[in-house]
Amino acid sequence: MLDALKRRSGMIALEGGKNLPPIIYYHRVAPGADPDTGVTPPAFDRQMGILKSLGFRGVSLREALKSDASSSAGMICITFDDGYQDNYAFAAPVLEKYGFRGTIYCVTGKMGEKTAWADDPRWVGHRLMTGSEARELAARGFEIAAHSRTHPDLSSLTGEELWTEVRGSREELEEVLGETVETFCYPYGFYNDETREAASRAGYRAARSTRRMRPGKTENLFDLPARSISGEMSLARFAVTVSGFRLLEGWRSPLPPVFSDGESSS
Ligand SMILES: [Zn+2]
Secondary structure: OHHHHHHOOEEEOOOOOOOEEEEEEEEEEEOOOOOOEEEOHHHHHHHHHHHHOOOOEEEEEHHHHOOOOOOOOOOOEEEEEEEEHHHHHHHHHHHHHHHOEEEEOOOOOOOOOOOOOOOOHHHOOOOOOOOHHHHHHHHOOOEEEEOOOOOOOHOOHHHHHHHHHHHHHHHHHHHOOOOOOEEOOOOOHOHHHHHHHHHHHHOEEEEEOOOOOOHHHEOOOOEEEOOOOOOOOOOOHHHHHHHHHHHHHHHHHHOOOOOOOOOOOO
């Protein structure tokens, strides 16, 4: 029973009966980061230490998609939006220290530039990693994946404009990396049926949103839920959140509930 629990701990239940490990997402990991936009490197280090001590193994979404019921035991997907240079400088070395990896979603038309797509000044002026930094991280086992070309609200685009952002970012990134790009992440978490359909048609295997998990519901590969981790979250809250991924098992699993009244009809 314990093994079965461990195997299924906190899994995202997919349509068709498969499961994926839980997914968390970050933006910046930088000294002095505004708490809304990121965490500091020491805080990130402590969070990864908590995951390690709880028996989790941080992986990319690509690796999780390849896993089966036994190999996904203890996995948690660690993802980063926008592709900040500080992910290269600060987050990646911490992840490696714990034997973890993760997925970094790059805005492929803006690599090496400073962020300028947001109205909120807290999100403006941050350096994005260059193509060669992304290539280096890919060679070190990180998944570098696509987050559109220019970070628009994809739900407001249709036809050729939408296709250029969704498919174009895949082509652009494959050119930079020299390897296949397998997953996508919707800017701002905005999408609709047409956006999802475009992501599927563009050849991605899955797409992540910023939506919270819905315990007990089955999820679609092109609308994967994730939990935001910002600098506002205390270490205790982080520990409770990730521990909760394990406790939620009973709601997601097709197995009988852990706490049963024993009055089975059969
Ligand atoms: Zn973004």
